[in-house]
Amino acid sequence: MSKPRLFIHLRDPELAEKLLQSPAVRQFVIIKSSDSSAWSEQLQQQECDLAVIESDECDNDDYQRLLVSKILTEIDFIFISSGTPNELLDTLMRRGAGYHFRAPLDFGSVIDTLQDFYQQLSTERKQVKATSSELDQFGMLVGSSKPMLKLYRTIRKVAITEANVLIVGESGAGKELVANTLHLASLRADKPFVAINCGALSPELIDSELFGHIKGAFTGAHRDHQGVFAQAEGGTLFLDEITEMPIEQQVKLLRVLENGEYRPVGSDKTFTANVRIAAATNRDPMHAIAEDMLREDLYFRLAQFPVAVPSLRDRDEDIIGLAQHFLAYRNVQEQQSKQFSAEAQTLIATHSWPGNVRELKHAVERAYILADNTIEPEHLLLDEPHIDANDDSVADAIPTGVRLDELEKAAILRTLAKNGGNKTDTAQQLGVSVKTLYNKLEKYQLER
Structure with missing residues (x-):
């Protein structure tokens, strides 16, 4: 089994000598930076697992390269700086780059962190070698790529704390699975995991959905209702699409995060929330x-630990x-033995997958239904031409004499079906809020 590889870029010769003499560092295969090119360019040309970077004010171009490169998702960083504020470095930290140690430097903490990384990376390499024919799995997540192994390390670190987590990632990338895995790896794993889509909350009933209500609190309140804070008592509350919650309503959530107390609608009794918050956008x-x-004060309450998916x-x-x-x-579920043809695998490997893992999963499920024994490229239904909403051909394709509400209904149905029923993606593609989409579904009685 090969050793983990450590890239080192240090400007202070004394610090470099001290670090290189450390037993924790000597466990790695060490790759030193050179003066031939910028350290960020060298990183993109090297195969490594971890980088220790001593940064200063002239590194902004390197930070910019990291922010737009794939390498930020693949490896962890330990930055060492004088402590002078740097917005780009702060952005890297929010994107989950790793650790930032400021002067005066606690050298022991740096060594402990390096030892931690060595143990985790060594364990991962053993697991990958042992299961080379399959993808690794951690909690609800599946994958053996460097970005996923880095994500697993991040989740392990934060799961055992009580820090609120803000999960950031594209639609379909698996943010709820990350939140669920975080819960399963935490000390709250035996308590409830409750998820709620903030974009689907009615502004009129948001207090009731979050905090509950008692019977008779308002018209239609025929019985007591537990809000999600009570439902998740002792466990984890997942607030999906937090930026879709109306900003004027976000202050109600902020108050609970600040003082830990909430009151059900119509009640004079105050409760203390005992939940771990994971939010996503x-x-x-x-x-x-x-x-x-998104309120800035709410962001800082939620993002005690940001996680990038x-x-x-x-x-x-x-x-x-x-x-x-x-x-x-699916084969296990249906007791079948269907398989992909070589051509189908090529198409899967080369498709851009803008809808991420969710799109891939839905494509496989569609193909499974359509295929007999072997899944061919045509079963995946990935060759639909992209339609540009600004193209005149869109207008030409719309039939004349059709009622506007029927056109709207058809657009909602087709987009919803293409997204496998995902309302957040559907609303985004239709250019409306999630709440507006729910209203349209109710109007056309399409909720089912």
Whole structure:
């Protein structure tokens, strides 16, 4: 079994000498940076697992390269700096880069962190070698690519704490699975995991959904109702699509996070919340704050520990394995032995998968239904042409003389079906809020 590889870029010769003499560091295969090119460019050309970077004010170009490169999802970083504020470095930390040690440096903490990483990386390499024919699994997550192994390490670190977690990732990347895995790896695993979609909360009933109500609190309150804070008592509360909650309602959530207390609607009794909060969004939190979709004070309460979920294109070595995983699951369920043809596997490997793992899973399930024994490319239904909403051909394709509400209903039905029933993605593609989509579904009685 090969050793984990450590990339080192240190400007202080004394610190470099001290670090290289450490037994914790000598366990790694060490790759030193050179003066031939920027350290961020060297990192992209090297095969490594961890990087120790002594940074200063001239590193902004390197930070920019990391922010747009795949390597940020693949390896962990230990940054050592003078402590001077740097917005780009802060952004890297929010994106889950790793650790940032500031001067005056606690050298012992750096060594302990390196030893921690060595043990985790060594364990992962043993597991990958032992199960080379299958994807690794951690909790509800499946994958053996570097981005996924990094995600597993991150979840292990934060799971045993009580820190609130903000999970950021594209639609379909598996944010709820990350939250569920976080719960399973925590000390609250034997308590409830409760998930709620914030975009589907009615502004009029948001207090009741979050905190509950007592019988007679308002018209239609025919019995007592437990809110999600009570339902998740002792466990984990997952707030999905937090940026879709109306911003004027977010203050109600903030109050509970600040003082830990809430009161059911119509009750004069105050309860203390004992839940761990995991929130998620498919938007960049900083952009959401700038666009008044997320309160900045709520963000800092939720993002005690940010977790970035890689997109499927950032973990492309997992794609075929995931497709085989979903197919094997269906084969077991249906007691069948269907398989992919070589051509179908090629199509799966080369498709861009903009809908991430969810799109891949739905494609495999559709193909499973359509195929007899062997899944061919045509069964995957991936060759539909993309329609640009700004293209004149869209207008040409719309039939004349059809009622507007029928056109709207058809658009909702087709988009919802294409997204496998996912309302968040459907609302995004139709250019409406999730709440508006729910209203339309109710209007056309399409909820089922």
